[in-house]
Amino acid sequence: MREIDYGRDSDLLKALGHPVRLKIVAGLMSGHECNVTTMVENLKLPQSTVSQHLSILKNNGIIAFRKEGVKTCYRVVNQYARAIINELTR
DSSP, X not given: OOOOOXXXXXXXXXXXXXXXXXXXXXXXXXXXXXXXXXXHHHHTOOHHHHXXXXXXXXXXXXXXXEEXXXXXXXXXXXXXXXXXXXXXXX
């Protein structure tokens, strides 16, 4: 069992504490890497809104990205965020 870091864990929960961000993380976990265009189509939200949410997730170390030509592909890299989503979808 890991030791609780209240500041870090609070930041993680705040970053996940929005329905759109939860959908993004759950979607990335249920599929493969995904780009913004696909997320915009699936979430039916403007590209700027999706990008803002991705920025929050990225800044909190929940997701990472890699460039594939002009496309940016995102994936979940935070194991604690994965555990939270797995628990919510159980």
